[in-house]
Amino acid sequence: MKRKRRHFSPDFKATVAIEALKERQSVNQLAEKYELHPNQITTWKKEFVDNADKAFSDEKANAEQKDREKQMEELYKQIGQMKVETDWLKKKLL
Known part of the structure; x- marks a missing residue:
């Protein structure tokens, strides 16, 4: 059976990205914790860092x-x- 696509709120994405940036847990551990694919966390982390300058604009x-x-x-x-x-x-x- 096909798995349904999940949608995540911007707050959730930011929380996961911040945890990944803190590096207290590996990306694989975070992926297991939040039931996500490690690539998804890496993508959110990169997007978060790339758009950090907008927080101060x-x-x-x-x-x-x-x-x-x-x-x-x-x-x-x-x-x-x-x-x-x-x-x-x-x-x-x-």
Whole structure:
């Protein structure tokens, strides 16, 4: 019978990668402990190390700032539309 593909959370992958980096246990021991293939742990470890610089970057802050700016732009559009509608209604009443 075919084994189903398992999906792991980013937190789990990071935990396993950090344990592999600490080298308190061999990759084979970690693979046995977490029921993973040693190559999978090595891949996660390499990916973790390769992306370590992103932990110190401002990309997240920049993305949040862009989201805020986009939201403010949308709100200003809504305010403008409401102002046009209220001005039109005032003219109709007079």
